[in-house]
Amino acid sequence: MNQLLSHNRCGIDRAERALLARISTGDRSAMDQLYMLYFERLAKFFLNVTLHPDVVEDLINETMLEVWKAGESIRTKPSVLPAIMRLAYSRVQKYFAEVRSNEPHSQCDVRDWEQSKSKLAKATASEFQVFLSNLPVEERAVLYFVYASGFSRREIADVMQIACDYVDMLLCAVRATSTLYLNVTATRAK
DSSP states (O other), X not given: OHHHHHHHHHHHHHHHHHHHHHHTTTOHHHHHHHHHHHHXXXXXXXXXXXXXXXXXXXXXXXXXXXXXXXXXHHHTSSOHHHHHHHHHHHHHHHHHHHHHHHOTTSTTSOOOHXXXXXXXXXXXXXXXXXXXXXXXXXXHHHHIIIIISOOOHHHHHHHHTSOHHHHHHHHHHHHHHHHHHHHHHHHHHO
């Protein structure tokens, strides 16, 4: 099964490289095709990381504009998918930086441990989405890359431009926070 998936991904990667080669020559129809190939994946990523459906399409368009500009350089990367997701992650970081500068006390601010812990203690099972929204953007991104995209630890490190050990630290932090959340909700259910 893994060989079939790997073979399938190689074929997809070749097709994407061919599109990127055409994009680097200014072929708009190739860009349209690549946009359609990545629209759903990018939409899910942006929605899961930002939790704001109203910004998803703008973030996709901005990311794909970066793909248009970087077409040839992306084509030379070992894998196209992580290269495009790196641009998407970079765009998310810019989005949160802009939100923080405009709204210093917005929901997008990174929560410290005590604040997260107190919110978890008051949460119910129906508020799990709220729990996720309180995770720092880096932790939400790692969760998405691991569970929705199936990226390896090295691919995540490459996309997020961090060390593999930091990927592990982020996953451990999410596990600890979710364990606390589950313990609190289980205790409350008794």
